[in-house]
Amino acid sequence: MTKQTLLQMAYNAAEDKKAEDIVVLNMEGISLLADYFIICSGNSDRQVQAIARELIDQSNKAGNTVKSVEGFDAARWILVDLGDVVAHVFHKDERSYYNLERLWREAPTMEI
Secondary structure, eight states: OOHHHHHHHHHHHHHHTTOEEEEEEEOTTTOSSOSEEEEEEESSHHHHHHHHHHHHHHHHHTTOOOOEEESTTTOSEEEEEOSSEEEEEEEHHHHHHHOHHHHTTTSOEEOO
């Protein structure tokens, strides 16, 4: 699976579960963690978990191994490491507090 295909799959999975304010950051040359970050939010713990679960399910269906999942039980900030793409699924209340877009402001945003 190419990086672009993985990115599109992850974006679609988040969108399918009605994730809000989906932002894609191109991290190539900026971070060694991943080539792309997807940052999105949900309105409830249940929605945040549903978005993360869809990311995991769609990745597995596509034959991509999920590297790790952090924060699933708390459902405030779930990190889903898909390899070249890392998804950050925030509860809406937590997203503005951590403000990853500001932290990684040198990373260009991408339209999907």
